Amino acid sequence: MPTGRALALAAVLIGAGALPMLLGDYRTFQLTLALVYAIAILGLNILTGYNGQVSLGHGAFYALGAYTAAIMITQGGVAYYWTLPVAGAVGFGAGFLFGFPALRLQGLYLALATFALAVATPQILKSSHLAAWTGGVQGIVILKPDPPAGLPLSADQWLYYVTLAVLAVLLIGAWNLLRGRSGRALEAIRDNPIAAAAMGIDLALYKTLTFGISAAYTSIAGALGAIVIQFVAPDSFTVFLSITLLVGLVVGGLASIPGAIFGGLFVELVPNLAEQISKAAPWAIYGAFLIAFMYVMPYGVWGLMRSLFQRLRRKSPATSRLRQVPAPAKNGRSKPWEPSDH
Amino acid sequence: MGAVRSLMAAWVFIGGLALLGGAASGAQYGPGVTDTLIKIGNTNPYSGPASAYGAIGRAIAAYFAKVNDEGGINGRKIDFISLDDGYSPPRTVEQIRKLVEQDQVLLIFQSLGTPTNTAVHQYLNAKEVPQLFVATGASKWGQPKKFPWTMGWQPNYQSEAKIYARYILKNKPDGKIGILYQNDDYGKDYLQGFKAGLGDQAAKMIVAEQSYEVTDPTIDSQIISLKNSGADVFFDITTPKFAAQAIRKAADIGWKPLHFLNNVSNSVGSVLTPAGLDKSKGLITSLYEKDPTDPQWQDSPEYLAWINWMDKYNPDADKTDQFNVYAYNAAMTLVQVLKQCGDDLTRANVMHEAANLKDFELPMLLPGVVINTSPSDFYPIESMQLAKFDGEKWVLFGDVIDASKAK
Numbered sequence: 001m002p003t004g005r006a007l008a009l010a011a012v013l014i015g016a017g018a019l020p021m022l023l024g025d026y027r028t029f030q031l032t033l034a035l036v037y038a039i040a041i042l043g044l045n046i047l048t049g050y051n052g053q054v055s056l057g058h059g060a061f062y063a064l065g066a067y068t069a070a071i072m073i074t075q076g077g078v079a080y081y082w083t084l085p086v087a088g089a090v091g092f093g094a095g096f097l098f099g100f101p102a103l104r105l106q107g108l109y110l111a112l113a114t115f116a117l118a119v120a121t122p123q124i125l126k127s128s129h130l131a132a133w134t135g136g137v138q139g140i141v142i143l144k145p146d147p148p149a150g151l152p153l154s155a156d157q158w159l160y161y162v163t164l165a166v167l168a169v170l171l172i173g174a175w176n177l178l179r180g181r182s183g184r185a186l187e188a189i190r191d192n193p194i195a196a197a198a199m200g201i202d203l204a205l206y207k208t209l210t211f212g213i214s215a216a217y218t219s220i221a222g223a224l225g226a227i228v229i230q231f232v233a234p235d236s237f238t239v240f241l242s243i244t245l246l247v248g249l250v251v252g253g254l255a256s257i258p259g260a261i262f263g264g265l266f267v268e269l270v271p272n273l274a275e276q277i278s279k280a281a282p283w284a285i286y287g288a289f290l291i292a293f294m295y296v297m298p299y300g301v302w303g304l305m306r307s308l309f310q311r312l313r314r315k316s317p318a319t320s321r322l323r324q325v326p327a328p329a330k331n332g333r334s335k336p337w338e339p340s341d342h
Numbered sequence: 343m344g345a346v347r348s349l350m351a352a353w354v355f356i357g358g359l360a361l362l363g364g365a366a367s368g369a370q371y372g373p374g375v376t377d378t379l380i381k382i383g384n385t386n387p388y389s390g391p392a393s394a395y396g397a398i399g400r401a402i403a404a405y406f407a408k409v410n411d412e413g414g415i416n417g418r419k420i421d422f423i424s425l426d427d428g429y430s431p432p433r434t435v436e437q438i439r440k441l442v443e444q445d446q447v448l449l450i451f452q453s454l455g456t457p458t459n460t461a462v463h464q465y466l467n468a469k470e471v472p473q474l475f476v477a478t479g480a481s482k483w484g485q486p487k488k489f490p491w492t493m494g495w496q497p498n499y500q501s502e503a504k505i506y507a508r509y510i511l512k513n514k515p516d517g518k519i520g521i522l523y524q525n526d527d528y529g530k531d532y533l534q535g536f537k538a539g540l541g542d543q544a545a546k547m548i549v550a551e552q553s554y555e556v557t558d559p560t561i562d563s564q565i566i567s568l569k570n571s572g573a574d575v576f577f578d579i580t581t582p583k584f585a586a587q588a589i590r591k592a593a594d595i596g597w598k599p600l601h602f603l604n605n606v607s608n609s610v611g612s613v614l615t616p617a618g619l620d621k622s623k624g625l626i627t628s629l630y631e632k633d634p635t636d637p638q639w640q641d642s643p644e645y646l647a648w649i650n651w652m653d654k655y656n657p658d659a660d661k662t663d664q665f666n667v668y669a670y671n672a673a674m675t676l677v678q679v680l681k682q683c684g685d686d687l688t689r690a691n692v693m694h695e696a697a698n699l700k701d702f703e704l705p706m707l708l709p710g711v712v713i714n715t716s717p718s719d720f721y722p723i724e725s726m727q728l729a730k731f732d733g734e735k736w737v738l739f740g741d742v743i744d745a746s747k748a749k
Contacts, residue, residue, distance in 0.1 A: 024443060235457045275426060
């Protein structure tokens with residue numbers, strides 16, 4: 001089994017590495033954006049999927065990262081790659097601090113508080129007090145970084161690989177964080193906070209740290225997004241961005257790490273696909289896609305893929321002995337496509 | 343496939359440039375041009391907060407349909423590819439890159455919005471793709487030295503604001519001015535031009551400034567504050583949806599200032615009608631195009647040609663909507679540029695001819711308003727005339743003012 005998984009992983013990595021060589025610069029740029037969204041969605045997933053804190057305001061942390069990078073590059077003359085750890089640190093700080101008031105709010109109330117953050121973001125960015133740094137309504141134009149000399153890559157291809165590498169590091173980080181003790185603690189808090197506290201889990205510490213880490217991921221995505229788009233402006237970070245991230249989260253699969261990638265691909269590519277199908281009502285088509293996804297894959301893309309894998313595994317003779325174990329699915333409560341860690 | 347095609351297109355383009363130096367013979371094509379076709383790209387907010395402007399994109403497509411039915415330009419049909427960007431800058435970057443890199447358009451024409459065009463300003467100039475006749479009046483689109491591939495079209499906001507300032511100084515020198523503006527490039531451009539126009543009187547005469555965000559649902563509270571400031575002159579720098587709200591709210595709370603409405607929102611169909619025509623009475627704006635609801639034009643051959651085109655090619659659109667006149671004029675300007683290009687349809691020559699329009703008249707511009715460009719003048723239209731709304735239509739008064747000289 002581990003060899004199968006390693007082979008699959010290697011195939012995915014080779015495929016992801018080869019894509020920009022097969023596609024043109026524009027498609028590569030689109031994929032890069034999808035990866036950027038995947039990072040942001042991964043951050044949101046840590047918070048909402050694993051820890052059960054619903055955020056409608058992650059666009060604010062995305063904007064924070066984007067502006068951190070833009071200001072550092074244009075005013076500080078800093079190389080673009082240094083902006084990523086700084087954006088992560090700034091995002092962590094902001095998220096950690098926001099985590100404290102969030103402790104007092106549950107479910108929909110927290111969603112509303114974070115929604116307020118998202119609504120306020122464009123106006124705060126336009127504020128004349130910050131205009132010296134943010135460029136006010138004009139925004140900030142960034143020059144696209146060149147690939148290192150000697151590499152036969154276009155600027156778009158180079159940024160794709162940078163983004164892919166960052167995504168890989170952050171995926172491994174999330175996996176390490178979530179598979180062990182701390183991951184179980186986060187899910188325990190989500191599923192039953194009282195029981196979790198009784199088990200000795202420090203709710204306040206875990207919840208605020210989770211908020212910080214989640215915001216750090218999303219801020220790094222924002223910084224990458226700013227570098228890829230080469231422009232930040234308040235109108236780029238409206239409420240719709242936060243909603244988009246939430247859509248990507250649910251479509252990809254709640255509480256699943258690889259789901260973030262599918263979420264990123266969905267929010268980047270489906271609006272374009274919808275526009276190709278109908279120029280007159282692209283958002284209606286988008287809505288139809290969304291509803292169809294929710295019906296066909298109620299546990300997200302990754303949930304569906306998991307259940308398919310499991311079915312295949314059950315059919316293969318090597319694992320047929322598993323059938324002798326009485327399946328809990330018999331009681332009609334749990335569904336075969338439900339992810340085991342959900 | 344796409345890569346091979348783009349490589350070939352690039353070679354054709356380079357070949358075209360090389361030929362320019364030597365004895366040019368025969369047709370020279372940039373990307374997106376063949377013997378039978380010219381590909382033109384555009385972005386418009388068909389969805390989102392500024393979707394009222396989508397009418398412009400649809401009308402431009404309708405005008406090119408007419409041009410194509412009549413045989414095209416020098417035998418080439420126009421393939422107009424217009425994409426939705428929802429007025430969101432990152433989306434504009436994506437769509438413009440798609441148009442340039444995937445669809446291989448010759449040029450970008452009339453893409454709409456100030457923040458959206460800003461997001462691709464550098465990209466298009468670095469790629470040397472014409473960003474022609476952008477649909478925004480910001481003053482920054484006319485910098486031929488810094489951005490030789492970008493050109494505006496409509497009178498720029500600063501010049502227009504100066505015309506109002508001059509009128510106020512002359513006719514209401516003791517006025518107390520309240521200003522409402524959209525908090526972005528566009529709003530601040532107007533504000534700056536207006537203050538420059540008032541000169542040293544600005545600090546004394548302006549008693550209140552209010553702003554709003556394009557994402558705000560209403561501007562009711564701003565209008566109430568302006569009324570309470572005691573202002574008796576109102577400079578209304580708002581986009582269509584908010585302009586309609588401002589006119590209605592001012593009337594509803596009984597505030598009757600001398601109300602100057604920026605040209606951006608003076609459409610009778612999409613702004614004044616929803617606001618209430620009776621409530622719009624007495625508004626002052628400035629015009630450079632013929633108002634389709636004004637009876638004084640309605641027997642002229644120019645108007646009849648326009649209305650015939652509307653009936654045949656854009657039948658679902660609102661015939662009182664100024665945007666349909668705007669799009670008609672703008673599309674005609676591009677057609678003229680492409681005609682002047684002849685068979686030399688390279689990107690460089692498109693910019694050369696765009697900067698070579700001399701006293702060019704359009705049927706639906708006001709008499710006396712002409713288009714002039716030169717390698718150092720990237721502001722095609724610079725003349726306007728003031729007009730007052732009489733409850734049914736805009737009534738012109740005074741002379742055509744050349745805004746470039748109203749300093």
